[in-house]
Ligand code: NDP
């Protein structure tokens with residue numbers, strides 16, 4: 001029986017992780033559940049799964065959760081620091097990081113320092129501080145098990161290949177709802193259209209990132225740290241059916257791929273059962289349903305975020321932290337109609353130009369870079385709003 005801490009249990013990945021746990025009660029127990037502010041769902045999940053801890057980040061919601069769970073043994077805590085403390089509980093085996101954005105960084109570091117294996121969905125943690133996080137994981141002998149479907153695919157292809165060098169990996173991208181569209185079209189897309197992903201149902205931030213190809217950019221950087229690759233070993237190919245989840249090419253030229261229907265429960269479960277596989281009744285893929293699997297080059301001219309992410313990876317240091325913070329602010333601005341779809345890339349590019357580049361940042365440098373970049377991006381969006389008006 002593995003005790004799982006699910007950070008961000010009320011989100012898309014979090015709720016699907018709870019489904020995996022519910023389907024395998026003899027293998028897993030939900031030991032920690034956390035939400036940002038969705039008290040109702042956190043309470044419902046806690047009544048059902050009876051975790052040791054239920055943590056709500058928004059301290060104003062603490063009393064509501066506390067009262068609702070007063071007749072249970074669930075310990076209710078509030079605030080971000082409570083998450084960092086709870087992840088070191090001696091009974092926890094795996095910490096599944098499914099909160100969104102930069103907020104995942106400090107709890108992930110706390111979990112690694114406590115020697116917990118990480119099932120990592122929160123890719124932003126590796127984008128922001130991949131160097132620090134991966135070296136801490138080595139130092140504490142902790143595994144980072146990918147949950148992101150592309151990285152899980154690579155990880156599955158690498159099983160049994162420990163001593164065989166990788167020539168390159170190929171990350172597949174669906175291309176999102178605006179695949180094939182030009183800049184004129186993209187300039188006018190609405191939030192509602194961007195929130196409709198063709199193949200996956202996900203949280204709002206990653207759905208916008210998928211539409212703008214920033215998600216693939218973040219995944220390129222995530223792959224660099226997970227698999228110790230250089231930028232020129234990481235390619236992206238658009239594959240609109242999302243059946244091939246990614247591929248690895250070895251130095252003899254052989255390519256391995258992992259295939260399946262788009263369903264995050266499989267990579268979530270594999271991260272929790274690794275290196276074993278367990279039987280499931282997930283819907284099976286059939287070639288007759290997909291007679292045409294197609295591939296095309298990503299359009300980096302109209303979807304600039306992908307080339308900006310490669311540039312940030314190339315520059316290294318705090319530059320990936322800068323694009324992550326600028327992107328989080330830009331996406332939040334887009335979701336509030338304060339900046340247009342293409343304006344998001346303008347904000348990110350300007351932040352990359354104006355923020356000081358630190359080649360070898362410490363954790364404090366990353367925390368400061370995140371804070372300063374958010375201020376700059378907010379100001380740019382305020383000015384952009386004025387221009388738009
Ligand atoms: P959601 O927006 O659906 O859920 C986010 C979760 O994190 C919720 O539990 C939310 O709580 C909590 N949360 C939000 N903001 C904060 C914060 N500042 N501090 C602490 N907790 C917070 O996101 P997803 O599940 O879609 O994505 C989670 C992570 O997994 C992201 O990093 C994403 O890139 C990655 N991922 C997601 C995939 C997917 O299919 N959804 C696929 C691959 C990777 P509340 O509900 O209270 O707001």
Ligand code: MG
Nearest residue numbers: 148149150219
């Ligand atoms: Mg992915």
